[in-house]
């Protein structure tokens with residue numbers, strides 16, 4: 001048995017970001033696919049392969065014709081520490097000062113107020129949002145982003161799974177960079193309310209991050225000059241005792257209806 005929270009089925013969660021989830025109540029259910037607790041509390045199947053996520057958008061024809069599944073909610077791959085911190089952050093949404101941003105397998109339709117850049121028709125089953133490209137729960141990035149009502153502060157609760165390992169037992173630096181880019185990107189999107197691209201990302205890796213660690217990436221907008229948005233980010237453990245990395249970033253607002261500029265010589 002593993003503990004999973006009693007959250008609404010992902011397909012039944014309204015797509016509005018302003019929707020606040022009911023704080024989950026823990027219930028005991030049989031572990032899916034023979035899952036058992038792994039080191040750091042990650043649910044793993046016997047043999048080390050995490051259980052697959054259920055599919056919702058599988059056939060090219062039916063792609064996204066059904067309501068996409070919100071993946072920024074607890075699943076069997078979340079450790080106890082991840083669930084507890086999620087519930088803590090979710091409670092803060094009750095007064096409207098924070099909101100949880102839903103997250104899907106494809107697209108960046110997280111923020112309804114943001115008009116996204118159109119780079120071409122979305123067809124076929126292939127492309128996946130980078131952080132949601134693994135079907136195995138708990139194997140890669142498990143995360144939920146929370147946005148402050150000011151729109152200038154984003155926090156990403158994240159558990160980096162075993163498929164993100166670099167040095168043995170530790171998360172790969174590129175995975176940590178991805179977490180940071182996503183968090184500062186969410187903050188920049190909220191500031192810009194239009195598409196943004198990462199122009200610069202400067203990271204200081206301070207302490208090795210164990211695989212399975214539950215961390216919070218905390219990003220703030222520092223200043224906004226024309227199309228340029230300067231941000232900072234700190235990645236720490238849930239108690240704030242360990243600072244794993246800190247970063248600064250520059251995002252550039254781009255027009256919504258044209259593709260990004262071609263590569264320059």
Ligand SMILES: CCCCCCCCCC(=O)SCCNC(=O)CCNC(=O)[C@H](O)C(C)(C)COP(=O)(O)OP(=O)(O)OC[C@H]1O[C@@H](n2cnc3c(N)ncnc32)[C@H](O)[C@@H]1OP(=O)(O)O
Nearest residue numbers: 101110181182185186197198199200226228252254260261
């Ligand atoms: C809720 C979930 C949210 C998830 C968020 C996910 C975020 C993921 C974000 C990404 O990963 S984006 C992918 C990685 N980034 C890229 O591929 C960007 C590639 N580069 C570009 O497309 C262009 O270079 C870029 C859009 C960044 C800028 O091109 P522009 O032609 O629009 O800018 P322009 O050259 O006109 O410069 C505008 C200003 O920005 C400044 N600037 C541009 N690039 C810069 C740079 N690299 N460093 C410093 N400053 C830069 C430039 O000097 C100028 O400053 P001023 O206005 O003061 O003159």
